[in-house]
Amino acid sequence: MATFEPVLSRNVGHPEVLEVAGYKKRGGYAGLAKALGMEPDAVIEEVKKSGLRGRGGAGFPCGMKWGFIPKQSDMPKYIVCNADESEPGTFKDRVLIEHDPQQLIEGCIIAGWAVGAETTYIYIRGEYTHGARVLEAAIRDAYDNGILGSSVMGKGFRHDMYVHRGAGAYICGEETGLLESLEGKRGQPRVKPPFPAIVGAFGAPTVINNVETLCCVPHILERGADWFKGIGTDERNTGPKLYAISGHVERPGTYELPIGVPFSELLATAGGMLGGAELKAYIPGGASAGLLGPAHIDLPLDFDQVAKAGSMLGSAAVMVMDQSVCLVRAVMRLSKFFAHESCGQCTPCREGTNWMKILLTRLERGEGSSADIRVLGEICEMIAGNSLCALGDAAAGPVRSLVANFSDEIEQHVEAGCCPYEHRRYFTASGASAQPTHSN
C-alpha cells in the first residue's frame, strides 16, 4: 500500500486541472490522443483486456458493455455518464467531478470514439449544483480548446457533451430509470430486454457508465491494460479504486487504493475507529449491501470476496459503526430510505419495502414479536428477483444480513419491549431534547 501512487485522484489539490491547459500539463489528454490513433475496436479490446469492471455498483465488465453496441446502426449512438451518485454512503464520484472534470471528459470522449457515439450526456444528480457548474465550465473550456466539438484534437471526430441535472430520485441511478429521466419523464425503470446497448437514450444504442469507470479509461489507454491489471487482487478485480469511508472513523473521506484492499487497512488509512471505539459492524458497499461484523475485519474489499462474505462491494461506500450503534435502528433508517425511493412500479418492491420499514420500526421500538423477524426474512425472499430493477433486491440486502447475522440484537428488542440502546447524542447532553425529531 505504501508504494501505491494515486491514479484517479492524483490531480486533487491541483486546481489548474479544471482547465484543459493545466490538465494537459499534468499529463492529461494523452490517453485520448493515443485512443484517436487506434482503431475503435482496438480501444474496446484494450479496455476488455484491462478487466475494468463498472464502479457504479454492479461491477459489469466495461469493455464487454461497449462491445454490445451494434457496429452498424442507422441511429446515432450515445454515451451517458451516470453521475447520479445517490447510493447512501457514496461520495467518491463527487470528488472526481469537482476536482478533475477534464479526466471525466476525456474518458467520455474515448468511450464515444470506441463505440462511434458523437454525443455524451452527463446525468448528474440535481443536488450536486457545484459539481454541475464545475463540469459545465470544464466542458466550455474543452470546446474552446478543440477537445470537444466538430474535430476532437483535430482528428476529425465529432463529439458534443452536455450536462443534464436530475431532480432528486435515487432510482435515476438505475440505468433505465436514468434514461427515462433524461428523456423528460418519471424515472421508472424499463423492462429489459431490450438493453440500453440496443435501445437506450432516445431509442438509440447507448453506453451507460459510472463516473469512476469512465475516469479509469484514459489511464488504461495511456499506460496499457497490463499496467491496469497489475493493480488489484486478481484477473477479475483490477485497477485502482476509490473507497468512500464514513461513520465512526477518525478521518472520513475518499481514499484511492488498489481494489481488494483489506477493510482493516482502509480503516487504518482513515485514522481508525472514532475515539478508539470498538468496531461493531460495517457496510462495505453502500445502503444496498449487507452488514458485516468484526469477523470480517481483514476481508479484501473486491467484488468477489465481498460477495463471498454475503455482502457486496457495490459502490465501495464503507459505513462504519461502533458498539454504541443500535443495528436495528441503523437498518430501519436504510429501510425508510428504500421505501421512500421505490418508484412504485412493481408491487413486490413497492409493498415489500414499505412492510420492511413498518416491521423494523415496530421492532426497533420494542413493539415487535419474534414472528415479525420471521416475516422480515420472508419479505426479503419475496422481493428479490421479482421486480424490474434491482432496487427491491438492494432494499433486502441490509435487512437480510441483519436477520441472518444479528438476530440476537433484534431479539433483545423483543424481549426488552424497548430499544436497549441509548440513542447517542453527539453534541448535546442526553435528555436536553428528548423527542426524536422526525419519523419519516
Place this chain on the structure above:
Amino acid sequence: MSDSPNVRGGDTGATAEAPAFPAEARARLDEIKTHYPQPKAALIPALHLAQEVWGGWLPEEAILAVANEMGLPAAEVSGVVSFYDLFHAEPVGRHRIRVCTNLSCQLRGADEIMEILRDELAVGEDEVTPDGRCSYTHFECLGSCDTAPMMMLDDRYEENLTPERVRQILEELD
C-alpha cells in the same frame, strides 16, 4: 392551491392569458432544447428554471407555464414534478434547508441538527416560518458523508455542522 389565479379548467381560459416564462428563462430553455434529439428531454431542466423563476417552488401557474413552453399536457408535467424530491408543489421558504439524515449523517448527529432547526425556527418540518424566510426538511443522502452532519442551504452545501454553526447560519439568513 385552490386560491391560485386563472389556472383551473377551461372556463377561464378564454380571458386569462396562458402563463409563460420570462424572456430570459425562455431563451435559456430554447438553448437547452437544442441539446437533445427530442425536445421533451428539456422538461426537467425547464422545471428547474421555472422553480428559480417562481421562488423555489412550482405553483399551478408555473406548471402551466412549463406545459405551454414544452407543448405538453399540464397533467404530464405534474406527474413528473411529483416524482422528484427537488421539485416542490407546495410553498417553501425563501431559503430552503435540506438536512441529510441518512445513515452516515445519523451516525454523526443529524437528528440533533433537525432538533436545532425545529427549536430555532419554531415551525415543523416542511412548514414555512411566518415571515416566509425559511423552511426545512429531512433529506436522503446528499453525497457528503465525509463531512457529516451536513445540510443543503438553497443550492449550497453546509458541512461539518455543529449546533453553533447551524445557529450562526440561521442568523445570517436574509
